[in-house]
Amino acid sequence: xxxxxxxAAEATGPRKKGKISExxxxxxxxxxxxxxxxxxxxxxVTAYPIGYAIVLSLQDLDLRFPDEGGFAxxxxxxxxxxxxxxxxxxxxxxxIAVVSVAIELVIGMILALIMFRAIxxxxxxxTSVLIPYGIVTVVAAFAWFYAFDPAxxxxxxxxxxxxxxxxxxxxxxxxxxxxxxxxxxxxxFIALLLLAGMTTIDEGLYEAAKVDGANAWQRFWRxxxxxxxxxxxxxxxxxxxDAFRVFDSIFIMTRGAQDTESISIVGYNQLISxxxxxxGSAVSVLIFLLVLLVAFVFVRGFGTAVPGREREA
Amino acid sequence: xxxxxxxxxxxxxxxxVIIIAALFPVLWILSLSLKDPATIADGRLIPSEWTFxxxxxxxTGGFDSPLLRPLINSVLIAxxxxxxxxxxxSFTAYAIARLDFPGKLVILGGALAIAMFPxxxxxxxxxxMWRNLGLYDTYPGLIIPYLTFALxxxxxxxxxxxxxxxxDLEQAAAVDGATPFQAFxxxxxxxxxxxxxxxxxxxxxxxxxxFVFAISLTSTNSSRTVPAALAFFTGDxxxxxxxxxxxxxxxxxxxxxxxxxxxxQRRIVAGLTSGAVKG
Numbered sequence: 001x002x003x004x005x006x007x008a009a010e011a012t013g014p015r016k017k018g019k020i021s022e023x024x025x026x027x028x029x030x031x032x033x034x035x036x037x038x039x040x041x042x043x044x045v046t047a048y049p050i051g052y053a054i055v056l057s058l059q060d061l062d063l064r065f066p067d068e069g070g071f072a073x074x075x076x077x078x079x080x081x082x083x084x085x086x087x088x089x090x091x092x093x094x095x096i097a098v099v100s101v102a103i104e105l106v107i108g109m110i111l112a113l114i115m116f117r118a119i120x121x122x123x124x125x126x127t128s129v130l131i132p133y134g135i136v137t138v139v140a141a142f143a144w145f146y147a148f149d150p151a152x153x154x155x156x157x158x159x160x161x162x163x164x165x166x167x168x169x170x171x172x173x174x175x176x177x178x179x180x181x182x183x184x185x186x187x188x189f190i191a192l193l194l195l196a197g198m199t200t201i202d203e204g205l206y207e208a209a210k211v212d213g214a215n216a217w218q219r220f221w222r223x224x225x226x227x228x229x230x231x232x233x234x235x236x237x238x239x240x241x242d243a244f245r246v247f248d249s250i251f252i253m254t255r256g257a258q259d260t261e262s263i264s265i266v267g268y269n270q271l272i273s274x275x276x277x278x279x280g281s282a283v284s285v286l287i288f289l290l291v292l293l294v295a296f297v298f299v300r301g302f303g304t305a306v307p308g309r310e311r312e313a
Numbered sequence: 314x315x316x317x318x319x320x321x322x323x324x325x326x327x328x329x330v331i332i333i334a335a336l337f338p339v340l341w342i343l344s345l346s347l348k349d350p351a352t353i354a355d356g357r358l359i360p361s362e363w364t365f366x367x368x369x370x371x372x373t374g375g376f377d378s379p380l381l382r383p384l385i386n387s388v389l390i391a392x393x394x395x396x397x398x399x400x401x402x403s404f405t406a407y408a409i410a411r412l413d414f415p416g417k418l419v420i421l422g423g424a425l426a427i428a429m430f431p432x433x434x435x436x437x438x439x440x441x442m443w444r445n446l447g448l449y450d451t452y453p454g455l456i457i458p459y460l461t462f463a464l465x466x467x468x469x470x471x472x473x474x475x476x477x478x479x480x481d482l483e484q485a486a487a488v489d490g491a492t493p494f495q496a497f498x499x500x501x502x503x504x505x506x507x508x509x510x511x512x513x514x515x516x517x518x519x520x521x522x523x524f525v526f527a528i529s530l531t532s533t534n535s536s537r538t539v540p541a542a543l544a545f546f547t548g549d550x551x552x553x554x555x556x557x558x559x560x561x562x563x564x565x566x567x568x569x570x571x572x573x574x575x576x577x578q579r580r581i582v583a584g585l586t587s588g589a590v591k592g
Contacts, residue, residue: 024413031414034404038464039420041401045461046427049438056438114327121328126578128335134570134581135339136522138540139563143338146345150354152556154341157356184338189585196586241429248524252544264433264525271437272529284434291431 050288056281063275076282086283089261090290096175096262097243100182104239105232107183108190115191116198129188137185141252144181171258178260181249186242190235197231198224237298244291263287339567346560353556367557371565380562382534383542386452387566390538391520394456398463399513403505405464406471411480421472424465432462432525440529450531455538458526463516470515473587474508511584514573521569539566 060072080086115125132140146152148167156163167173201224209219225232247264250256256265267287271280345353346367348360355361371380409417439458440449448454478501486496527541534542543562546555574581 027412028414031408031412032416034408034412035416035420038401038405038468039423041457042424042427042461042464045439045458046430046435049435049442052438052442053434056441111331114324114331118324118328123578125328125331126582127574128332130574130578130581131339131567131571132335134518134574136524136540136563136566136570138524138543139342139567140338142543142559142563143342146556146560147338147341152345152353154356154358184334188335192582192585238429245431245433245525247433248540251524251528264431267433268436268525268529271440277437277441281437284431284437287431288434291429291434295426295429 050285053281053284053288056277057285059278061276061278061281063277072278076278077286079279080282080286085261086263086266086286088259089263089266092175092260093244093246093262093264096179096182096246097240100179100186101236101239101243103179103183104187104190105236107187108194108235111187111191112194112198115195129191132185133188133192135185137248138252140185141181141249144177144184144249145253148177168254169258171260174254174258174260178246178249178253181253182243182246186239190239193235193238194228194231197228197235200231201227233298233302237295240294240298241291244287244294263290342560342563342567346557346564348557350557367561368565370558371562379546379558380539380542380565383537383539384565386534386536387521387538387540390452390455390459390536391517393452394459394463394520395513395517397456398460398467398516399509401460402464402467402471402512403509405468406475409468409472410475410478421468424468427461428465428469430462432458432523436525436529439526443530450533450536452536454530455523455526455536458530459520459523462523463519466519467512467516470512470584470587471508474511475505477508478504507580508584511577511580514577514581515584518570518573521566 057076058072058074060070060075111129115122118125135143145168148155150156150164150166155161155167156165165173167177205223205227206219209223214222245264246262247268250260250262250265251268254260256262256269261269263283264287267280267283270276270283274280340358344358344360347363347365348355349362349364349366352361372378376382405420408414409420435458443449443451443454448457480501482500482504483496486500487493491499522540523538524540524544527538528544531537531541537545539562543559543566546559546562
């Protein structure tokens with residue numbers, strides 16, 4: 001049934017070219033009317049605020065001192081970009097994103113292979129891994145916080161762990177727990193995307209490779225991985241951009257203490273805690289540009305096929 | 314793979330490890346929520362003394378209680394946002410899947426870009442705009458931003474599902490003498506319903522989950538959702554940490570997710586992967 005509509009559309013194509021008929025025109029009009037509400041809604045709360053953020057970022061606007069202010073040019077950007085706090089948060093964000101996505105890709109691939117090959121209990125595994133995926137991020141953050149916190153946790157009672165280890169009192173152990181929570185929560189998503197890509201591979205290829213004497217390892221490296229490249233890239237793109245927005249876990253576990261701020265935490269602190277809209281908006285715009293850069297690198301650099309494209313092309 | 318072989322054992326062990334890893338943190342929270350303050354630090358998975366005090370405390374005081382209002386807010390805001398998003402997204406997805414018009418790519422690409430958008434980038438301007446418009450700390454103040462992020466998700470999922478629908482059946486029904494409305498209601502609606510339902514689940518989970526908007530655009534329990542309320546819970550006195558209460562509230566907000574996963578796991582998986590893989 002796939003694509004039943006496309007051949008039909010193509011068949012009527014040449015006829016349409018002859019005269020842009022009343023029918024085509026009314027079809028387009030209907031299409032635009034159907035799309036308009038959603039498109040307008042999306043633009044109103046994303047494009048407009050981003051534009052507004054750019055305007056705010058050029059002003060000296062601090063709600064604690066409403067009388068001061070005025071046009072500030074690029075001063076806010078200068079302040080942010082020359083601040084060690086900003087660069088530290090960029091470093092933290094990149095570190096958390098890269099490490100957690102790398103671990104997620106490896107575990108996710110193993111998980112996908114297990115779900116793909118599992119003859120029994122596939123439903124049971126799927127149910128179990130969907131729970132971390134669906135759980136509220138704040139709850140997941142609390143779960144990991146309480147597991148590691150000496151006042152309520154069990155981790156310090158485990159063998160080989162010091163009983164008085166203060167996980168959230170040190171930058172690197174705190175970031176480690178944050179990464180663990182991220183990995184736990186989002187590996188299922190990657191695994192499911194990879195599994196979906198895995199099921200599109202023709203079984204015959206494996207049979208042929210087996211006949212030719214390829215072992216399981218060779219089959220994985222020479223067949224599975226290359227054919228899954230598009231699925232892997234899409235999963236990586238989604239998760240990397242998602243990881244760049246890391247906020248909830250850090251807010252719950254450390255609130256950015258011990259130098260664990262991510263860029264989103266810095267933005268929140270400036271905007272909502274300090275009410276410095278000018279400086280905070282500059283941070284917002286820089287975060288936006290950073291995310292844009294990551295997406296650009298994926299799409300142009302790695303040739304990630306953006307979903308939804310191939311059908312139209 | 315047969316029972317008793319080495320391969321079987323390896324798979325079984327792997328599966329057990331996965332299941333424990335996936336569920337243990339949730340079980341730990343459940344265990345904490347059932348402990349009393351005296352034993353909360355004992356590190357035991359099975360509480361030595363069971364108590365429901367942590368749950369009771371969340372609801373004592375009715376609407377002034379720590380959790381009742383946020384829970385109602387969470388349910389209503391997520392339901393309203395989901396309904397609006399699904400209706401609007403269905404129109405758009407129908408047009409993209411079914412009709413022929415220039416600009417499809419722009420809409421799909423734009424929706425994807427918005428889905429990737431860092432929420433924190435719009436929080437500042439929205440905070441300022443909402444204060445001026447009187448939307449700060451209100452339901453619409455959260456529903457509107459949720460819509461824009463829920464719409465791309467819904468559009469992507471629905472387009473993927475709608476493309477699979479054999480629309481020719483509608484004409485077949487018309488040939489058999491059905492009126493256009495009958496053809497739509499009896500043929501298309503039943504075929505589209507599973508996709509719409511799946512999209513609704515995903516959007517609901519998304520709205521239920523949000524934290525950034527919820528803490529930035531609200532200030533009191535009159536519109537604060539549970540994730541935001543959780544972050545601002547305080548203990549009975551400044552010397553008691555509200556660990557047990559937070560754990561209890563965490564368990565409560567996890568219940569709907571577990572119900573969704575248990576009953577609709579196939580649909581959730583199909584919805585999650587359809588947009589990305591089938592395109």
